[in-house]
Structure formats: C-alpha cells, structure tokens
Amino acid sequence: MEKPDLSNAYALSGAEDIRRLYAGWADSYDADFAQGMDYRLPAEVAAAFLRHAPPAGPVLDVGAGTGLLTQALRALGHAGPVDALDLSAEMLARAGTKGLYRALIAADVTKPLPCKGYAGIVSSGTFTHGHVGTEAFGPLLDAALPGALFALSVNQGVWDSLGFGPALAALPVTGLDRAEVAIYGQRAARKDPLHAADRALIVTFRKA
Template identity: 75%
Template sequence: MQPPDLSNAYALNGAEDCQRLYADWAQSYDTDFAAGMDYRLPAETAAAFLRAGPLAGPVLDVGAGTGLLAAALRAMGHEGAIDALDLSDAMLAQAGSKGLYRRLTKADVTQPLPMSGYTGIVSSGTFTHGHVGPEALPNLIAAALPGAVFALSINAAVWDDLGFDPAFRALGTITDLDRSEVAIYGQAAQARDPAHATDTALIVTFRKS
C-alpha cells in the first residue's frame, strides 16, 4: 500500500478526512514525504520567526505534525518552551517521541483554543489546500499575549482564493505585518512529485498589538 501524498492531502474535506489521512501517514511522514521532497518550509518558517525579534516565553506550534518546525527552531538555537497543537493523535504521537515539546494538545484550530498566554505562535504547512483557512486567525490571536511574534506559512495558491489578505486587514490587532515568498521544496521534489515541486508559500510575520 502506497503512503498518502500531496494530492491526497490537498483533497481533504473536513476534520474527519484529515484525521484519517494523517493516521495513515504519521509513521512514514518524515522519511517518505519530508526527506523525499526535501521539505524546506518548516526551516523557512523557523528562520522567519527568529528574525522577527528576540523573545522570551512559550511558543505554540500550530498544526505541529511530527515536529519538523520545532526541530528546526531547536537546530537554530531556540531554547524556550514549545507546545504542540494538532488535530491528529497519530502525528502528535510522532512529535511527542522527539522530546521537543513541553506539552501536546489535540485541538481544532478553527475553534476557540484551550490554551493561551503565548509570546510566539508559529505554523508551517497548515494554512494550505484542504486544511485550514483564515477563519483560524482570530483563534490564534486570542491565544497570544500582547507583543507576541507570529510566523505563519500560507500556501501561495490559496492566499487569494481563501481571502487571506482581507482577513489579515480585518484583524485590527496586529502590527509589523510582513510577508515573503519561499520555495516549499528543494531539488529532490522535481523527481518525486513534479506537479508540486515548484509550489511556493508566503511566510507571514507580525506582532499582536
């Protein structure tokens, strides 16, 4: 049986679909997808977060998956507490096995979150086709302290289609909004999945005012 791929992930429709797919994908995700596609987005998001300003206090990793973003933050020298939030029990189990997180929480980011008090919020690969749209942004803002730094990756192909630009403008509680476009995958993706090899994402950074 072949593991799931991007076409499966991008075709998700709702929370139950998401949980089924990632239950099947969790154990092979790092070796099959991340390594096979030279998945660079977690490292790009981590670097953007750390450039956005020094901070102390806990960081929430939204849509943490198997912990690739947290691993990138640690590799780049971030030593503070990181909490993981994801909808998939199976992905959280993989993340928890790496010893990167203070706490693991299963939750739907499109609903009010059962946590708060964060000085940083990061997310890589969650705001994309078939996953999460701008409706989650107010919930992330509510979980953050004033002055908190955000770094969120948003698949470039859904930025306009899902209305992220007006959603950010409507928030009214953020400052220092910036965005940069990055490649999601490296050269290995050309042979593995040419249909998605040149996909890009927008890394959006800002602060809660």
C-alpha cells in the first residue's frame, strides 16, 4: 500500500476514500505528518477559540483525527468537556488513547449528527481539499446551542472554489470574523515543499 501523505489526502473524493486513507494513516499520523510537517494549525485554532471567550459548556471537536486540536486546547488551559467527532474510527481510536475526550463519535459531519447541545465547536484541517465543504454548516449549527462559539479552519485553496464566503455570510450567526494563518512551520519545507507554504483562514462566529 502507498504510504499516505498530504497529496493523497487532498485528492480524496468521498467518504469511503476518506475512511480508507485515514485507516492506514492513524498509527503514524502524529509522528509522520504532524511532527514532520510542523503542523501548527491545531494550535492556531485552539488559540483563536479561547481568545474569543467561549461560553461554559461542552465543545465538539469536528474532524478530530488523533486529537491534536484538543491537545492544544488542554495545553492552553481549557479543562471543560470535549467530544471528538470524526469519520474515521481508526483515527478516533488513536485519539481515545490520549485521555482528552468525554466521548468519541464516529459520524459524517455533512449529515444530521447524533449529538447536540454544544457551547463550542472547533475544527482544524477538516474544511480542505477533498474533505468537507460548506454542506457541513447546517448539521453543525443544529448541534450547537444559541450563542455557541465556532472556530473553524478553512484551507485558503478552497475558500473561493467551494464558496465559503457567501455560505458563511448567509448563516444565522453573529460576530463573523476571519484571520489568515500558516498551516505549517519551518520543518515542512524539507518534508513537503509542495505544500509547505499552504495557508488557512480561521473563521470565528457565534450562533445567533
């Protein structure tokens, strides 16, 4: 089997492709990708979420993968309950070994979710090439409480092509803001120069 990498991930075309790729990547993802690429986006999203003073209550980590975003939240002092949601059971199993989460939820974020009542919703690396587009906003808003704080990363390369700007402007939300950040740090230039300079937009808003 070909070793999974970022180019493989960006070329995915559906839920089954996603499940298959991440089933083979779960065990090596943290060391091979996150450390090798100096993956800084989870920490950027965590900082943006906490900077906007989230309300008290449970948080849903969307596309949680191996738990890197919630690891960053914990490192910054967030002690409240967090649930992990991901399409990949194997990635969730890896996240579950870290003792970060209240619950592990295997679900497709583009469909009605089996969970609700969240005061915060965060996501890093899920809204990107070959993964999830604006169709997830409806299910996520349904899972959130009124006033819930969202902090979501969107890969800059799909912002226009998938219509994120117009879709966000049409949502029943307040305080919509965005900030551009680097996805990777300096080590990425040696490991994957094709993607090392990729950028993302961190979008923050509250459900009306």
